[in-house]
Amino acid sequence: MKSPRPTITTFYSSVNNLFKRAFELLSDLLFPAFCVGCKKEGQFLCPSCESKIDYFTKEICIVCQKPSIKGFTHHTCATKFTPERIYSVFFYHGIVRKAILSAKYGKAYKALDPLIDIFSESIAESGVDFGLESIVIPIPLHFLRKIDRGYNQAEYIADRLAKYFHLKIDTTALKRQTFTSKQAKLTKVERKRNVENAFVVSADRVSQVKGKDIVLVDDIETSGATMLSASKALKQAGCRYIYCIAFSKD
Secondary structure (H helix, E strand, C coil): CCCCCCCHHHHHHHHHHHHHHHHHHHHHCCEEEEEECCCCCCCCCHHHHCCCEEEEECCCCCCCEEEEEHHHHEEEEECCCCCCCEEEEEEEEEHHHHHHHHHHHHHHHHHHHHHHHHHHHHHHHCCCCCCCCCCEEEEECCHHHHHHHCHHHHHHHHHHHHHHCEEEECCEEEEEEEECCCHHCHHHHHHHHHHHEEEECHHHHHHHCCCCCCEEEEECCHHHHHHHHHHCCCCCCCCEEEEEEEECCC
């Protein structure tokens, strides 16, 4: 019996893992450990700076951004395409902002490691219960932007989160099909329009996500527009339940 031919998706995943490992090795050589907060050598986050982290403790509805018990989407805001719940851990400022920007533009993504550990522990302690069959999916970058940056920080965060909770991660199912403007400089209305229909589930991956619970991960959540657009694509593909997990809230 002949072994199945590798698909384009399998090839992309293999290349993606190769790039990820190469950047890990290069980072160890080029970026020795310095505290992301005070620049003290020896570790990426010293105890003093860790004590200054500002946690996002509010519980909000991802659609209207107003208070909601446990971050569940309000019944009056929900549609068949909206996610069921959102949970954010940090405020996007101070040390957390420095770490994200260092990773995103300075390639020093290992500076995120101690924060991701805290992030994962915080989710576990919150009582958020992911089913064992849940699939972790990071918000994808457009392939041109990923080439420019070298890697996707949301994917890096999602990978470590998946390992912490012993869940499967899928980095190829959800695609960003349009090259969008950067969300940071846009108004709330512009953000929504910018990412509208920006995502799609790959045709050969629909059967893998249909009926599944999804843990959708992003590094920064501001208006909810990106996660709402991605959730719509996943729900159109037949996903059952979507937990939106944001590393930080701006």
